[in-house]
Amino acid sequence: MLIKVFGAAVQGIDATLITIEVNSSRGCMFYLVGLPDSAVKESHQRIISALQVNGYRMPTSNIVINMAPADIRKEGAAYDLPLAIGMLGASEVIKPDKLNRYLLMGELSLDGSLQPIKGALPIAIKARELGFEGIIIPRQNTREAAVVNNLKVYGAKNLKEVIEFFNDKQELELVHVDTRKEFYTRQNDFDLDFSDVKGQENVKRALEVAAAGGHNILLIGAPGSGKSMLAKRLPSILPPLTLGESLETTKIHSVAGKLEQESGLISKRPFRAPHxxxxxxxxxxxxxxxxxxxxxxAHNGVLFLDELPEFNRNVLEVLRQPLEDREISISRIKCNVKYPASLILAASMNPCPCGYYNHPTKACVCSPGQVQKYLNRISGPLLDRIDLQIEVIPVPFEKMSDARPGESSTLIRERVVRARQTQSERYAEIPGVYCNAQMNSKLLARYARPDDKGLALLKTAMNRFNLSARAYDRILKVSRTIADLEGCELIQPSHLAEAIGYRNLDREDWAG
Known part of the structure; x- marks a missing residue:
């Protein structure tokens, strides 16, 4: 008997339908074809054990399984469940009449229990797109997949439950999640808030500008000056995720297996801080x-690189293309996948090996050559993609001991959201551009052209501080964001002056 069961393979952040064709005939051989990897081939032993433990016999007929399309490599143990159900259906142990209505995925333990899989969300999206009535997956993945509406999501604890479901002996647990309610109730729940920060008003302002325009930012200062503490609070002032952004972000984390069990949509912008x-x-x-x-x-969120010069140079250089194109293409001999990478890069670093260059009270023991060599660990092309470079000065005791709370993240976020709304309206008809950081030269000439006084100020600053040519466009982008925060249609000299102050590392005299 020939039957078909349906599963899915995840490529990039999207799923592809896999048709599992099972033919049972006279004989005693087992064949599995269709470009399976070792983990898929080993499913035979897991299925035998799972059936025996749950009181079923492995079919003794000649079984041929084809996983189509054959040009896509099938990887991992998540195909255990559809393979097992396919073999039982072809051997008439279960009724085949409902098999074509559901997409199945799940890894089997030797006792028949189902283990969680990666990529349940893109698999559910694909199932709905192809018109399946529902999907059957491990119970641990059901809330993740249930964010997809107009699709029945069934959670199974073990293989026996799935067999009895297709034999109409019991019903599986149907999971429903009020996606929008859960999403909007958790958007403003932050553990870290800017009201806890004492002093550092200039750095708070720089982070507000970075959030409002989607600009990358570098904090440079002595150890203990609060660089990491401030950067970790950046997500609390970013605009809330939209449902579309949340779905895309959740898909990425689902494919990577980074979602917590029993979790649904990601409601807050991600903050990634790799070592x-x-x-x-x-x-x-x-x-x-x-x-x-x-x-x-870190897509749709923040990538925080603490102690930036300590990262391997090759690791830092691979950031250049994703920061510009906002996606990254992974090319291998067997596949080529693209992942989105629209993020804000936040980084921190000490100004020198000892950490106390330009410190107001402690003396630096590094020579000018050592300071410059330390700064040169960050290449010019990477530095070119960092719009704001702000020096963080240690907070004096008088401000640290002040019991009054600072301005809260909620108030800062309101200003950021208003500025982002202005930018959304401005770039509404320009595909791929939604914030000032993404402006190209043509858009700069249209929306960020300063008046004569502003141009004179910019010329004076570039000559006086020996600013590099690459700083010119960055200053205009940041000044456009500052003007948006103040609700100004035109860029004023004061906006340019503030933007110029955020280019510390472009000054040739900064490191002596």
């Missing part, structure tokens, strides 16, 4: 079985 020993593959993604890296896991 400086991270490898190039872990940062960009890829590997033998391509997975999203830290760049993609």
């Amino acid at each position: 400086h020993t991270i490898s190039t593959v872990a940062m960009t993604g890829g590997g033998s079985f391509p997975q999203p890296g830290e760049i993609s896991l």
Whole structure:
């Protein structure tokens, strides 16, 4: 008897339908074809054990299984469930009449229990797109997949429950999630708030500008000056995720297996802070079985690189293309996948090896050459993509001991949201541009052209501080954001002056 069961393979952040054709005939052989990897081939032993433990016999007929399309490599143990159900259906142990209405995925333990899988959300999206009535997956993945509406999501605890479901002996648990209610109730729940920060008003302002325009930012200062503390609060002032952004972000984390069990849509912008020993593959993604890296896991959020000069140079250089194109392409011999990478890069660093260059009270023991060599660990092309470079000065005791709370993240966020709304309206008809940081030269000439006084100020600043040519466009983009925060249609000299102050590392005299 020939039957078909349906599963899915995840490629990038999208799923592809896999048709599992099972033919049972006279004989005693078992064949599995269709480009399965070792984990899929080993499913035979897991299925035999799972059936025996649950009181079923492995079919003794000649079984041929084809996983189509054959040009897509099938990887992992998540095909255990559809393979087992397909073999039982072809051997007439279960009724085949409902098999074509459901998409099945799940890894089997030797006792028949189902283990969670990766990529349940894109698989559910694909099932709805192809018109399936529902999907049957491990119970741990049901809330993740149930965010997809107009699709029945069934959670199964073990293989026996699925067999009895198709034999009409019992019903599986149907999971329903009020996606919008859960999403909107958790959007403003932050553990860290800017009201806890004492002093550092200039750095708070720089972070507000970065959030409002989607600009990358570098904090440079002595140890203990509050760089990491401030950067970790950046997500609390970013605009809330839209449902579309949340769905895309959740898909990436689902494919990478980073979602917590029993979790639904990601409601807050991600904040990723990898250690400086991270490898190039872990940062960009890829590997033998391509997975999203830290760049993609930070999509629609913040990628924070603490102690920036300590990162491997190759790791930092691979950031250049994703920061510009806002996506990363992983090319391998067997596959080519693209992951989105639209993020804000926030980084922090000490100004020198000892950490106390330009410190107001402690003396630096580094020579000018050592300071410059330390700063040169960050290449010019990467620095070119960082719009704001702000020096963080240690907070004096008088401000640290002040019991009055600072301005809250909620108030800052309101100003950021208003500025982002202005930018959304401005770039509504320009595809791929939604914030000032994404402006090209043509858009700069249209929307960020200063008046004569502003041009004179900019010329004076570039000559006086020996600012590089690459700083010119960055200053205009940041000044456009500052004007948006103040509700000004035209860029004023005061906006340019503030933007110029955020280019510390472009000044040739900064490191002596």
